[in-house]
Amino acid sequence: MKINVDRQLCIGAGMCALTAPQVFDQDHNGKSVVLRPEPPRCHHAAVREAEQACPAAAIRIDAE
Numbered sequence: 001m002k003i004n005v006d007r008q009l010c011i012g013a014g015m016c017a018l019t020a021p022q023v024f025d026q027d028h029n030g031k032s033v034v035l036r037p038e039p040p041r042c043h044h045a046a047v048r049e050a051e052q053a054c055p056a057a058a059i060r061i062d063a064e
Contacts, residue, residue: 001044002062005032009058019053020046032058 003023005016012030016023023043025033039047051059 001039001047003034003037003039003047004060004062005034006058006060007031009056011056011058013055015053015055016050016059019050023047024050 005024010031012026012032014026014030016032017026020039020043023034023036023039023046025035027033036043047059047061051061
């Protein structure tokens with residue numbers, strides 16, 4: 001799994017950081033920051049949940 005966030009689409013809702021704090025954070029403007037672009041398998045379920053929870057659909061997951 002590889003994660004990308006479109007920071008142009010990101011509205012800073014913070015759902016990603018709340019859902020998967022081991023993988024996502026927010027910068028000083030509230031925009032999403034990916035801490036682990038290729039997270040270990042143990043975080044995959046939380047990342048998929050964060051993708052679904054994102055109100056701006058800014059998270060993209062590429063399966064590898």
